[in-house]
Amino acid sequence: MNILRGKVHKYNKDNIDTDVIIPGPYLKIHDHKELGKHAMEGLDPNFSQKISEGDFLLTGKNFGCGSSREHAPIALHQVGIRAILSPSFARIFYRNAVDGGYLLPIEIDSEVIEKISDKDELEINLDNNTIINSTSNEVFKIKPFPDIISKIVKAGGLLYFKI
């Protein structure tokens, strides 16, 4: 799972918060399929229909700010998102995404956002920390995972990582 390929969906907005990723009334729901239906409902009501298994998100900085609700990475994982590219992530979202084994939070330089278009096909390579934009044939660097994150990602989540 060191190379991921998929289509990217671009939402170039900073501070996309957990209240729009999965609104408060759905916090009582713990059925993952049901949560998936409401992913990103506060930003794009048709989001879940646009996503296919293995797709990526591209967003502005501080993605996932707000609450600690693990419903957020769960809902995004459930609709098929496997990685999110952003200049930065809110810390609890980042932790939940990795420790729960739901999806990869990939940190990129903010200039990269302009160089990737909605629906571009990307290849994320975690071995050499690059993204290849297969649509435009450009290559970008990604910020390598810190050692602990890399190990948890490889293990498939915190449960499988012996500390």
Place this chain on the structure above:
Amino acid sequence: MGMTITEKILARASNKNMVSPDDVVIANIDKVMVHDVSGPGVIKVFSEWEKKGINLDHIWNPDRVWISEDHFVPASDRISANNITLLTNWTKKYNIKKHFKYGLGQYGICHTLSHEEGLVLPGEIYVGGDSHTNTTGAMGSLAVGLGHTDIAYVLMYGKIWFKVPETILFKINGNKPEYIMAKDIILKIIGDIGTDGANYKAMQFAGETVDRLSMEERLTLTNMSTEAGAKNGIIEPDETTFEYLKTRTDKEFSPVKGDFDASYSDTITYDIENLDPIIAKPFSPENISAVGDLEGRSIDKAYIGSCTGAKLEDLRMVAKILKGKHVKIRTEVLPAAQSIYFKAIKEGLVSIFLEAGAVVGPPTCGACCGAHMGVLAKDEICISTTNRNFPGRMGHVESQTYLASPIVVAAAAINGKITDPRNEML
């Protein structure tokens, strides 16, 4: 070189002499909290892990765990009612004794119980399944919010990994004018540094103003460190902390303070003597203005509630403004815990609210997170003592929330519009 309080707590909990920012440590945890939203999430993680053959007949230490029913109480529908039943059965199964149940004595918002009941002590590491767990750092503890998987892990093993955060020191000086509350100070800070201004970092509050602040006011500062993205908010414990705890617990504790030569990634100083009352406009806590600049803007509803804005002192300040007056817009007061509700009745505050025409409701997170108990309609405009105002936070995605101190919210309630509280307090 010395360590900050946050670094010292992490070093002690991971059996190290010294830690520095960016080190990864495995820390032993002292206290854990889950509520009626994170609890069922943790139960779901447990059931997934059991399917994978993990033995979960018991948890690490049930005496160090407490449960709070706060988000969906009173039960808003069948799903949330079922969640409470699920949680109740689960706490029985794992022999967790401290379950604060709605309608059964003391209960309330988890963060309020953490201090009101003296559940977390100075020097301890406390993790909770809620982002505003940061609140409790005002007790001189390291209080960090985590998701379901991490909490499930702590419940099994009693420890978890942390990256040691850098600390930003906020030194707050100056005499606090009577119309200024801790809420104005923290909104000003968030406005200055932004909602990611302290991402992955610790926010430590100090200075002569903080030294003089009451425990409840200090809790407002740390509560909203979450809105700046902080891993934790923290205040070194002092006599105010120890006095506060004296009536709430007889448990012993070993407090920690930072070293004199500790290193901070940044030191930001405020003089609040001339600070104007602050308000955060829709749709972000960083979107601040002086209240006076928005004077006269129409409001539909005033909300006084939540872990950050319905502590006893918050209610006292609201009562001071509402006394002998009538509210012009729908005004809801929901004390943050049953004990606070009861004290507010005994002090005559509830009578003042009722005489002013406000409704007083049971403690719940309900409307603060747009879940139930008074959510906002499309285009409805609310002024609130709560801590978030992202789109849809308190109801319809096209509703609007202004965040402000209890004084500013009460002043808006009696005028039906945004009002500089200095005009009401003369």
